[in-house]
Amino acid sequence: MEDIIQNIGNQTEYKFGKLTIIKLDYMENQKNNIREKAMEWWNNMGLEQKFYKTIKHNDLIIGDTTRHPNTLTGKEIEIIYKAEYNIS
Numbered sequence: 001m002e003d004i005i006q007n008i009g010n011q012t013e014y015k016f017g018k019l020t021i022i023k024l025d026y027m028e029n030q031k032n033n034i035r036e037k038a039m040e041w042w043n044n045m046g047l048e049q050k051f052y053k054t055i056k057h058n059d060l061i062i063g064d065t066t067r068h069p070n071t072l073t074g075k076e077i078e079i080i081y082k083a084e085y086n087i088s
Contacts, residue, residue, distance in 0.1 A: 038081035057083050
């Protein structure tokens with residue numbers, strides 16, 4: 001029988017009797033890295049560039065098709081970033 005000792009960030013520590021195993025959540029870490037890169041990329045663009053990217057990838061954004069770039073969520077910015085760089 002396993003017992004979870006603690007779950008911190010992207011790792012979980014399991015204990016099996018005297019054996020302790022630390023599991024790193026690689027996919028969660030990758031997801032966070034992509035979001036961070038996307039946000040840095042977005043924040044380094046000017047407003048005109050942001051409008052261009054928003055219009056170019058309008059079909060990927062949920063909701064109103066006339067969204068102002070400053071109203072996009074982190075998830076939407078990540079979607080645009082992935083589309084720009086062909087990341088799946």
